[in-house]
Amino acid sequence: MPGGAGREAERVARASYGRLLALLAAGTGDLAAAEDALADAFRIALETWPRRGLPDNPAAWLLVVARRRREQQRRRMATRLRAADDLQMFAALGEWEPDQDSRLPDRRLELLFACAHPAIHPTARTPLMLQTVLGLDAASIAAAFLVAPAAMGQRLVRAKAKIKAAGIPFRIPDPPELPARLDAVLDAIYASYGTGWDALGSATGDGLAQEALWLARLTADLLPGEPEAGGLLSLLLHCEARRAARRSPDGAFVPLSEQDMERWDRTMIAEAEGRLETAGRLGRVGRFQLEAALQSVHAQRLMTGRTDWHALATLYEALARSSPTVGVLVGQAAVAGEVEGPPAGLRLLDALPVERCAAYQPFWAVRADLLRRAGRTSDAAEAYRRATGLSADESVRRFLLERLHSLEQPLP
């Protein structure tokens, strides 16, 4: 049954790719060689399993074969003994028995820390994680990040060469440096979710969001003492819980304030709340916990039927103090527009540096909404046009154009 073995290989690949790669690369720091060896092992599995049957422990089988392949590669480079090597390996495989090694050690967290090491360029960290821990191919990663495939391939190759050449260690940093290093890991996971979020509706986008959620869960579970890891997982769960509600049944964009709460995933929201509570008990507040708390306030609407804008304003204030990114400041302006009225929100937007907002879509979308509510119709129209022109999503464009047209032709 080649099909069954193929499916099994795929399932094992999905479940254990990162675990196997982390084990293979941890000793040598050579990710590229480990990837090659693992790819070979999967190929051999597809050839062997249908004939010999599934090994009792497929993951351990793959690890042994990949290690042998890499050993061979090393020797081949020295002596070029090709045919003899293959024969030897297949002979050895006959002797393979599932053994005590059924629970493979997990070194994925060490791999994540290597991928997000400060010596790796920030734009390479997330792609590197997706490729090494999840086994995504470079072309899908390139598409998700809107980068040319050749450029993404190069970026990944360079990053792996750097890990090997610079001797970047596969280890969990010691407590004094752990929080800062963990931030880089969480940032990279967050970036991958954000990319999936932007590409909503596309297969790549949904897939990437799922992968990010998986990485966040892995990190939070492996580091139960780090509240920010739990904070990130809570944040992503909250966002993910609303995925279905972000589009109407006919595919139109639905803003958060108008979403049908029946379409929110209550199980996911409950898990998000639980994770945030657990993180909060550790007593160290951080950016991701604050962002999760913002989403938690929105989720309260399920219970109370209203949005507590004052709570949001307080959280944004804290967030703007600790991490004043353009995204946070624009969000703060939107909330100020609700609490204190549109002119207050517009004052906050006007204070932002022009060059960082010229091509930032959320800035123009929030600005357009505030201007409309302030009655500045022609300024609002201009802002709606900018926001529309900066959107890369057709349903968002359509939503903004409808708002624009309703401005131009006010209802009687």
Next chain:
Amino acid sequence: MLIFLEDGEHFARRRGPQAREHMGAWMAYVSAIQQAGVAVSGAGLEPPETGTVVRLRNDAREVQDGPYAEAKEQLGGFFVIDVPDLDAALEWAARAPCASYGAVEVRPVMARPDQAPA
């Protein structure tokens, strides 16, 4: 250069009942790219059947009514933009309305031979 490729159906949307939404999205894109200060030049083109093709072969002129090629997607317009790298160009390409229904090709503008490469 951003090269916008569209099929016949979408060329037709420029007029008719869907024109308001279709052209609205394009006008917004043009406005955004100009306001962001990256556009050097650009133009939208009339549909391919309005084109005329000229060739000189063996000292004889050939003149044909368009379209030039029977491809499904045809050149609908272009922008020459000045951005730091390919990633930035791809971002603007993805924002073009026709990225959702046609395609956008991104190509570097050739450097003049008398200009040193940047």
